[in-house]
Amino acid sequence: MRLSEATLSYDGVRLFADLALELRAGRTTALLGPSGVGKSTLLRLIAGLEVGDHVRATVVCDDGGPLAGRVAYLAQRDSLLPWASALDNVALGARLRGEPLRPARKRAASMLADVGLGDRLHDRPGRLSGGMRQRVALARALMEDRPVILMDEPFSALDFLTRLRLQDLTARLLTGRTVLLVTHDPLEALRLGDAIHVLHGRPANLDAPLEPPGAPPRAADDPALLARQADLVRRLTGEHHAGAGS
């Protein structure tokens, strides 16, 4: 899938000018970059969500078909229904599509068990911690079973160990899907990304991708991964661009 000619301004400031991004089919592309550079906006643009008036972009899928109806979007804010239980939140899509409720709820319960919330099925979001709500939102996105998944910092509210566990689970459940993962965490990008881009500057540019060897999820304590993390940190702090003379 390819986004091209993405051009977008807010209040006369150009966030993107002819930006292009390739998402390889069946792979995870991770997107890092400083706060405010435009990562969430880029994700929303690809998802076909409202991003403002001064916008132009082309999204083309590899098979030439439309993206609409084939994409699940996991927003930065969990956007759970406050009056519905965790179970009903996860089964919401199936309910809206008029699918038989009993099997949908069964699958939702198993998805919630997978994200470690098997004992909180009937709690409403207000009774859950921020990290738990994020896990419910993740379960809801996974439940949708779409070929393309766009995720905006899905693990940011989680403690380190839960984050590692959820990264493992996500990598397992999303094998073969086309994924765009926005994250602030270089280690997360390296564990899950087949291609890792850093977005920087205004209008924003994308670095050539870093492509770690091996299949996700990569071990968090792998020395080769940690060496690449140093490279990524240099890219994020701008040393890489200074060194490249750009």
Ligand SMILES: Nc1ncnc2c1ncn2[C@@H]1O[C@H](COP(=O)(O)OP(=O)(O)OP(=O)(O)O)[C@@H](O)[C@H]1O
């Ligand atoms: N609806 C909007 N109207 C005006 N400006 C906006 C709007 N949405 C985003 N922006 C601006 O566009 C820029 C990029 O925002 P965006 O949320 O995409 O950044 P980000 O890289 O995802 O940041 P973070 O890492 O902090 O989530 C910011 O300067 C933000 O203030």
